[in-house]
Amino acid sequence: MAAQPAAEEVSFPTSGSAAAQPFFIRGVAALHTFEYEDANEAFRQAQRVDLGFAMAYWGEAMTYNQTLWRNEDVAAARQVLARLGSATAVRGRASTPQERAWLSAIEILFGEGNETTRRRNYAD
Numbered sequence: 001m002a003a004q005p006a007a008e009e010v011s012f013p014t015s016g017s018a019a020a021q022p023f024f025i026r027g028v029a030a031l032h033t034f035e036y037e038d039a040n041e042a043f044r045q046a047q048r049v050d051l052g053f054a055m056a057y058w059g060e061a062m063t064y065n066q067t068l069w070r071n072e073d074v075a076a077a078r079q080v081l082a083r084l085g086s087a088t089a090v091r092g093r094a095s096t097p098q099e100r101a102w103l104s105a106i107e108i109l110f111g112e113g114n115e116t117t118r119r120r121n122y123a124d
Helices: 021-031 036-049 054-062 074-084 087-093 097-109 115-123
Strands: none
Touching: 021 036, 021 054, 036 054, 054 074, 054 097, 074 097, 097 115
16 A cells, blocks of 8 residues: 555645645545545545535546546546536636636546547647
8 A cells, every 4th residue: 555645745725615625635645645445535525524615526536537547437527526516617616727727627537528539638
């Protein structure tokens, strides 16, 4: 098992509530050490604390893009994004240009088309 960085070593400022931010940071740390299940739970906890925390939904969706194992669950990621709302509503919940960019990118990653098309569009 990979050594997970301590939450204080991860910096990922968001507009989410202060109470939800530690769970989000824990999720980001787990995501970047390929601990997808732990990351998923942390992002879902952040959502429970702050239902409107768009980046927590982004994080949960990213847990379904398991690049280490070349495993992707597009349907599950799309369900997460559907819980957040329409693309317009999602971007409206993102307070910063950076958050809007992250959310736009994930809409492309898990958007329409086959894997090759989606990944090419995501890379652009």
